[in-house]
Amino acid sequence: MNMLESYRTIAGPEIITEIETLAERLSGKSVVHVNSTKVGGGVAEILARMVPLLNELGLKTRWEIVKGAQDFYNATKKFHNALHGTAQDITEADFKAYAETVKANASQIDLNSDFVFIHDPQPAALVKNRAQFKNRWIWRCHIDLSHASPLVWNYFKPLVSSYDACVISDPHFSQELPIPQTLIAPSIDPLSEKNRDLTKAEIDEVFIRLKIPRDKPLITQVSRFDRLKDPLGVIEAFEALGPRPQARLLLVGGSADDDPEGAVVYREVMEKAKGNENIIILSLPPTSNLEINAIQRGSAIIIQKSLREGFGLTVSEALWKSKPVIAGAVGGIPQQVVHKHTGILVHSIEGTTYWMRQLLRNPEMAQKLGENGKEHVRNNFLLTRHLRDYLLLFLMTENPNSDFIRL
């Protein structure tokens, strides 16, 4: 069975047909994706699936990366944080290291494809070379630009304006630009270890191995130990259920060894949960995809009480498992959680307590939210929809200035 075919029963036969029809229109075209890493991070995870699928569909697709010395990576890390709205100490030397490195990469990377798909700021300046080619350039921005540092955004804005189109994940991330800003949400892969169906035996094995009790319903948040995920607020919300809650709280986070701030937050979480036998704190290595999958499936309610979020795909991961989700109304989460239809949006610790209580008392409502949530993800946040949107995007750049395209 080819790769695309394996999604047919999960995503539905219709979208497979749509993808095949669109791909026929683009057959023989070439695509090059450029980002800064082939391992780690959401972009690499998506491209690892997307590139072979595009090739299978008849689009000759390559994946290239920009490479540089330490000064380049230091500069791009600062740019990334500044575009996310965090104060950074950025100097002329950073811009110089960036410009020179991208220029050097431009002579190494073959950009002579019909579509050049550039991901994030690291390779963005490659567009300075587009005059050499007669092709379409797309910039995919995975960053929330709504609080971007003016210094860095003013540097990137003219570059981004030279593209044919850009892609953002949420309307709140949009900027005033002279090019079309397409909204394409990221996606989850339903066949990955983190999201595939599990048998009851597989779920049970994980719970036994990790010694997670299941005598009461579990309310779970899976997130890094990061202040922006508000783990202390989640504990406070749970404690407000009263001294004898009919549930346990499980906070699952990544290992904090390589993240100094994460280690501090982890200690604070442990301190706050101390003495409460209904709260379980679990630190798992980043490769624990099967474990996360099983924990989400074995939980009664999933929390994602973020205070700030990019897109927050962990929400779609939980919804895909038909779980009722209570989540902070930030970043891309409201796209995934339509309040009281596909989950619950909250704005406070009190709201989180209120809805924990409501969903524990009303399992029918919780079940309906989970069912709706799964269908919402099936329609809007699976890899197949993402692939279809990229094909539509290619077709859009071939038909500029048209808001109705008949194929």
Place this chain on the structure above:
Amino acid sequence: MKNKHILQKAKNSFVFYARLSLTLATGKSVSTARSLLEALKTCPDSVIYAHTHRFLQVHQFTGPSPANDFSLWASQALGDEELAEKLGVIEPLSYSSLAQMRKDFISILSRHLESRTDNRSVPPGQELHLLSSIRFSIPTGQKAWDLEEFWKSLQKSSPATLYLHAFESRLRSSQGISDFSKWLKEEIGEAELAQKIADIDPHAQTLSEIKENILAMTAQRLEGGQ
């Protein structure tokens, strides 16, 4: 399924398309009901489409979901439940023109604001970002020359195809008739079935349920029923 007198052949086949769309951010946003009103007066039709038809396609399964994005925003961001109720009355699929729908939104907002002195604003981050849509029509490869082929093709059709031919196509027709109803009536003389399909309340059920209903009505007719 065989009833020869019903299987009238069409002069023109029905060609099934799917409606797909890409959503664009316009870079503009509104934070009050008044600024929404001003935006609605001048925005392109593609913005009205994005906040009504596209919105429905994204939320098609959730029923009973809000009928349009403006109503949802008024309720969840602006906290103006009265306005949300009023805007929620507008059901996009009941309209045969975007211009008329825009006129009704403007009229509701204008009347609502006449009785208000406050101009409440949403908290930062809760603005309504105005979107627009690029629409694509793609052939699905399905084609029908008679009622039986119509039934078979519809069986294989996606919600995106049903949406286009049963509802959105009303926007293109001067009489507000859908592609399905027009073809069934004019090409194969199925006026009654055409009317039954036209009478379906698109907001009362999901697209999958509507598809099952149309299939059942068509099957009944193929078996000789009315």
